[in-house]
Amino acid sequence: MRISIRDYAAGAAVATELVNGSPSVRGAAGEALPDPAALAEFLAGHDVPLDAPGARNPTVNDLHQVRLLRREVRAVLEAATEDDAVAAAGVLAGWAGLAPVLGRDAEGGWRWEVPTRAGAPLVAELAAFVGIGLLGVVRTLGHDRFRACAAPGCRGVFADTSRAGRRRYCTPDACGNRVNVANHRARRTSEPKEASPR
Template identity: 50%
Template sequence: MKFNFSDYSFAAQVGTDLVNTSPEVRTVGDALADPDAVARFLTEHELRTGIITHGDAPSTRDVDDLHVLRREIRSILEMETEDAVAHAANALVERAGTGPFLDRDDSGRWQWYVATPANTSLGDELAVLVGTGLLGVLHTLSHDRFRHCTASDCRGVFVDTSKAGRRRYCMPGVCGNRRNVASYRARQLAADKARTQRKGRTDA
């Protein structure tokens, strides 16, 4: 396969989502616990037909490889310097990638790509994909787009590729909603307490 450096947003999101399948983020368990879970992850990210070598279903070895890869990606997202990120992301790309080389995209524009051989393992395919994405983010946006989730009860990390750069949660639909619900309940509790206190003064 070949991966476009300009398509960093998609690749970085795959990296974010892969890291946050870990049980240290998802308290309900490992979201990549078996080959079927890996197949679902690939399908959800529209990677199933493109990345699995020769169309084979994921194996237990693929599961193990992705568990190792997500730890590697997390360590990159938590690195404190741009140079460290660049070095580690380059290492992901170099695992199976060749290039970069210039080629036209579907619209005829010239783009920089990295390619992988046909027999590349699933883990190495994803390493190259995510590595190119992280390098693209580092080059186009900046190192400060690599962040920890701000939800107090979450250990997730993420890459913010939004235009405004104001993303706060690793999984906005989960962590963001959970924070909103908690805030709402706290306000309701405070309001109930205030009403009880007012009622107590009135009864007195």
């Protein structure tokens, strides 16, 4: 696999969804990756270009290793300092990542890429993909783009790669909607009631 350094948002999105798919974040919804088929669907849904043997058909061991990887990724997103985040993401990138090289993009131009070690296991390639993505976020957008979800009671974390940088929720469609609905209900109950005509 060759990981484009410019396309950091893809790695950051995988990091965010991977961490927030944990039962400790999802609560009653449970594990987002319950079996190897769900892992295969997750990887395909994010277009993660893994070269690892068996990457299209992950095993139970691959699933177990990816679930353990969540802790390492979460540690990057929760790092207290920029230096700590860079060091931790660099370790992830090194699981399978090799020295950067120049490669051709789809238009024939040059771009920086990080190739991965031939024969690296699925989890090592995924760690490199995520690590490079998170390093790109720090370099391009800053460490302050690693955030905890603003929804009350949510343990989610995320890398905000939005242009404006104002994202507040780990999963805007879930946490954001839940907060908006709660705020709407609170406003409605606090509005003065009109007197009914007699």
